[in-house]
Amino acid sequence: MIPRLRDFLLAQWTAIVPVLAVVLLVFTWGRSLPGGSVALLTLVLAGSVLAAVHHAEVVAHRVGEPFGSLILAVAVTVIEVALIVTLMIDGGDKSATLARDTVFAAVMITCNGIVGLSLLVGSLRHKVAIFNPEGSGAALATVATLATLCLVLPTFTTSKPGPEYSSAQLIFAALASLVLYGLFVTTQTVRHRSYFLPLTRQGEVISAPEHIEMPTNRAALTSLALLGLALVGVVGLAKGVSPTIETAIDSAGLPHAVVGVLIALLILLPETIAAVRAARRDRVQISLNLGLGSAMASIGxxxxxxxxxxxxxxxxxxxxxxxTHMVLLALTIGVGILTVVPGRATPLQGGVHLVLLAAYLELAINP
Incomplete structure (x- = not known):
């Protein structure tokens, strides 16, 4: 009986964990938690993230590329937005920079971490990583524009003291972000969909899905529902453990910006896993869609x-x-352009991006 139960749990864990996360969320919401409960919630939180990866990939495989990458990017951004707003409500003045810190961390992790790791894995496994420079270049250009409008220009405006936008400027930045993101999604999914599909070694577009058993409509809808539960669990449980994390960061004497880094690392774990899996299958374009698409969705x-x-x-x-962060952003964009233009990359390009991520993390801890 015990082996059968164990086998059942192993086979169905991706369905059990999201439900368990929501149940725990109901019983722990708004309560002060002891250390043991925080440890349990953290384990279930990590399991919910991994379950979200699985269900997002099922849905993505059903709808095909590039819609699958778009679904995962938007799902992850929903987590990010919910976490930021929730923590800002509770944090007061000390959370004034939380949105900036989290969004910038997401940009650095995606454009250097996910992209660099994908290029490194793809090129080590297949000698050279192949991707479409037209689609990747369009995505990088959009990310660079959004990052400059939302994260760089507020430092130099004079309508309001400090690195803040005035109300009118903030409205403009928000509308511009939505317009650019909408234009990119239309380009990616309708007008120039082929720019964002993976390429063969000969540079031909792979329009047919991989030879993997296609999920049924019922399986895809079930995964979509469980994906929603997993995302709710991730947001809620992260809210529950965040006070402990913030206390630990303050006790260690680390900058408060590290909270934003940890949030970004957590919410981007599903995308990172999915991107590396795609790179191992020689689908580096899908990896870049995930990385750059997440950066764009995070800002936009x-x-x-x-x-x-x-x-x-x-x-x-x-x-x-x-x-310091503006220099890192400018270097990331410059290196990204040089990486994307050739349409192929060696382990060197992946290593350069990963070193930039390591520099960002080091300076976040020791500014």
Missing amino acids: LTIPTVAIASIWLPGPLVLGLGA
Whole structure:
């Protein structure tokens, strides 16, 4: 009986964990938790993230590329937005920079971490990583524009003291972000869909899905529902363990910006796993769709949402980056352009991006 139960749990864990996360969320919401409960919630939280990866990949395989990458990117951004707004409500003035820190961390992790790791894995496994420079270049250009509008320009505006936008400027940035993101999604899924599909070694577009058993409509709908439960569990449980994390960071004497880094690392774990899997299958274009698409969604959807939420949130909304982070952003964009233009990459390009991520993490801990 015990072996059968064990086998059942192993086979159905991706369905059990999201339900368990929601049940735990109901019983722990709004309560002060002891250390043992925080440890349990953290384990279930990690399991919910992995379950979300599985169900998002099932849905993505059913709808095909590039819609699958778009679904996962938007799902992850929903987690990010919910976490930021929730923590800003509870954090007061000390959370004024949380949106900026989390969004910038997401940009650095996606454009250097996910992209670099995917290029490294793809090129080591297949000698050279092949991708479409037209689609990847369009995505990188959009990310660069959004990052500059939302994270760089507030440092230099003069309508309001400090690295903040005035109300009119914030409205413009939010609308511009939504317009650019909408244009990119239309380009990716309708007008120039072929630019974002993986390529063969000879540079031909792979329009047919991989030879993997296609999920049924019922399986895809079930995974979509479980994906929603997993996302709710991730957001809620992260809210429950966040006070402990913030206390630990303060006790260790680390900058408060590390909270944003940890949030970004957590919510981007599903995308990172999915991107590496795609790179191992020689589908590096899918990996870049995930990485750059997540960076774009993180800015293009998070900033407008936070801008609306700032109407009733206490405290200021600081968006402008400091000099060190602006240098890292400029270097990331410059290196990204040189990586994308050839349409192929060696382990060197992957290593360069990963070193940039390591530099960002080091300076986040020791500014």
